Amino acid sequence: MADNMNVTLQEKDMKKVGATQKVTGVFAKILCYTFLFLIAIIVLFPFYWMIISSLKTLAEYKLSVPTLFPKEIIWHNYVEAFEAANLGTLFKNTVIVGVVSTILSLVITVLSAFAFARLEFKGKNTLFAALLATMMIPGELFTITNYQTVSALDWKDTYTVLIVPFLVSIFYIYLLRQNFMQIPNELYLAAKVDGTSDLKYLWKVMIPLALPTLISITILKMMGAWNSYMWPKLVTNDTNMELITNGLRNAYSDASGDTNFPVQMAAVAIVSAPLFLVFLFLRKYIMKGVSRSGIKG
Amino acid sequence: MVESKHKWKAWLYLAPAIVLLLIFTVWPIFNTVHVAFQEGYNELSLIGGESTKYGFGNFVDVVKYPGFVTALKNTLLLCVLTVPISTILALVIAVCLNSIKPLSRFLQTIYFLPYVTNSIAIGMVFAAMFNIVGSNIGGEAELITTSGIINNVIEFFGGEPVNWINSGSSYWANITVMVVYIVWNALPFKILILLGGLQSVNKQYYDAAKVDGTSRFRVFTKITVPLLSPMLAYVVITGFIGGFKEYSSIVGIFGDDMGHSGNREMDTMVGYIQDNIDRWQGRASAAALILFGIIFIVTMINLYVSKKKTHY
């Protein structure tokens, strides 16, 4: 009974304090929302601009008159962007490269992250530090040597060349290792005592627990295949091997080599659309996965 | 940690990654070092039968070149400006987002959109927004044909239109645009990390503060920031590493020339490497090693400072 009294008293105290803060609270909320909406507009504006540009005529675009809405909506730009590139093949290639490289990459990443997170071996920390250090190197530098390597291996114009060189990502290994390390070690010890094999433990316990990270890796990897441009351009000469970004980008110069910007913007919009959709549907997982990497960095 | 009896197992699990890394990461690094010390190294003329000698010539070439000094200065400046701005902004946004219920999800989704875009393509969009078209801008025979949306807004509020990025624009106008764009680009990742951090912070701390009647600002500086310090450290470190590799955002705005009048006045370290990679691989390799050295040192300093300052 006395305890109950105490609780109600405390609640009353809190209500008092709450009342004094209420006025400032409402004000702060309004401020908060105004600020957040302002930022949202700033974030969204470029996308809006991209879409209206993709609907303008070339003349209207070139005039660089900042018309906020196209004088005349040209849906045909999208048709043109579609027709100019061989979209069927491009989608097929991108999906094959995306799916295969994602699966292989996941296997490699899971195994490596497991080794770094759960197993103890000589030089582990040194090796991990060394791997993290390579993340600091500008990737452009690898291009020339890698190009020579794949040419020497005679991999040009194959799916292999689009998939293999980028299978290992230190960043993903790092992400997943962080995630694995959060899983209590006792689970692993118990599994060991039960005689469960490493792989079974990995499959039954660690992977389900790290699913959000794995899904976000999957999506990041797919995004990579979707957006990759420089490397495929370098290593594929056969138009049947092109990926979507290359195919779409190659397709709109006219006779004088002049670029049809609205059509290009339309193409950028088309290329971005699947990613946006995937993002909207799997938002939760992507965000969870990416944000987890930040905890206990 | 478990002392595995079968240590070879660890290496077995690591084998695929290590093999691929040796071929596509370690070997290029090694090759880069090798090339960096061959004076005037140039693939094409080597094939054409010329030979090179070992030495520090490439490094001298790089450091003595005024354009490289500019690139270094720009890279540092952009880092020093964008990392704090984007971190603070992201922090404020994350705190605001965390304090509201309705529409929170919707806004989060919007803020994350820049993460799934191509920075060159959206850079072109930014360039169009900051555009100003005309001749003799600011001079006697000034004629302005059209100005981008940003200048329209400035004019609407009675200001003078600014030449942000076009020919004849000032260095600081360019830097401003770059900062805006880079911050725009960097926000999603930072907001996400910080928001994730905030959501995992124990609510009890805040309830306690509420009872004490602590002011919002004090709550922010005394509770939120210290509790978020590991995430803040992470965001700052990755921000610096990314900042030192700044390149494609500038291409998006200024094009491959990295500037508006051919001076490459907005050049960055990676820009210098890219510019030389076609023809002077020796110089590009030397510059890449210098860049690596700088990133390494800065990261070490960051780690040292964050170890001292973060509260777990």
Place this chain on the structure above:
Amino acid sequence: MKFRKILVSVLLAVAMLTSMLSLFSCNKAKVAPEFVMPENGFDTSKKVTITFYHTMGAALREVLDAYIIEFNKLYPNIKIEHKQVGSYDDVRKTISTEITVGDQPNIAYCYPDHVALYNMAKAVQTLDVLIDSDKTVTDALGNETIIGLTQEQKDDFIQGYYEEGREFGDGKMYTLPLSKSTEVLYYNKTFFDEHGIQVPKTWDELEAVCQRIKEIDPDSIPLGYDSEANWFITMCEQLGSDYTTANGDNNFTFNNETNRSFVKRFREWYKKGYVTTQEIHGAYTSSLFTMAESEVGNSYMSIGSSAGASHQRPKKVNGAYPFEVGIATVPQVDANNPKVISQGPSLCIFKKSDPQEVLASWLFIKYLTTKVEFQAQFSMASGYIPVIKSVKDNPIYAEYLNKADGGDFITTLSVKVGLEQENAYYTSPAFNGSSVARDQVGFLIQRCFVASWKDSEVDAKIKAEFDKAVKECNYQIGK
């Protein structure tokens, strides 16, 4: 103990990488030897596949495909695989990387500086031995022709275009022109007629016209000049002043009094609001030229590529063009001795170890550059100028040229003007770094125009910009 292990593993890794390194250095691509004409000439029975990189859009690829079919009627065993590799820069980048591993194509679209770059690796085949060959080949239709070019064929080329292939400092021929464009002066004919303004033939006349236009319409920029670099180079050629040389230690000779003074003169024009350029304006100056007269900043003259004529035509208003476009030769220092630039793609052949491949490549580029029907169709599809004069006699093409006007057939008009000035084309020396010089002089003009300097310091500042440009050029070529 621990340290020793680390040391051992590090040493092991280094040893492994070193062995890889030596493996790769041994594998460094070697460029195929110089072509030697086989005893029996071209073997028509042997199947060869030829790869060809270009930048053609869909419309031009259609023309090319049609004539590959025609070509295969003559040489059924030569298979042509062609590919659009993006822009000219993409072609250059792709090929220069491919040369490092020996994967370059057989034929490529090229600009002179690309050839100079590829030639650092000595990868481009000189054409003299092919052009001069009098060995014969019998095609599938039974016609016997010589492998080389006949005197008639050589003379048929527009001289300035043909000579570009020989501008590499060693007197050897490296490229054949495929299709060309030039700079022309577009002017608002309706406006000129209305105000009784004569089309300027010289720079002095141009200055007077600009002044006149400014009086009539103070809110205009009378002239838009697209390419700053072309302006500089063309001025050097017209004034006879030094620009660059392909030989010698000092390639970059453009830093001289004559050049500085014309830059100073044009800077004054810019400051008076007479002129703007593509880079300063931020877009092709055709966008100013096609603006309505009532708008601020419109132009009445535009100097731009002849291939871009359709962009210089104003949009129809109520079914009619608001004004008629006239096209003329660009202004000159000496109107009696005109000099105009030539640009547009040429074709080069890469060395290959199989001489039959080189011969097949040669037969194909010879076909493309000398076949009248192809040249005519290509010109009509692209708006580029054909490289051989006899195209004008082709009935279909002659009819096409007859339609030339300043409205619907503006592209035709620009081609016609381009063909009429066939004796005015000049070429500049090409060497490794010639494109650097080109870029730098363009930037130079741009910077000198927009900079705000005090009158007293203009000369010194211009001199400083020139010095800087030369320095930059030298750095870019590795000096």
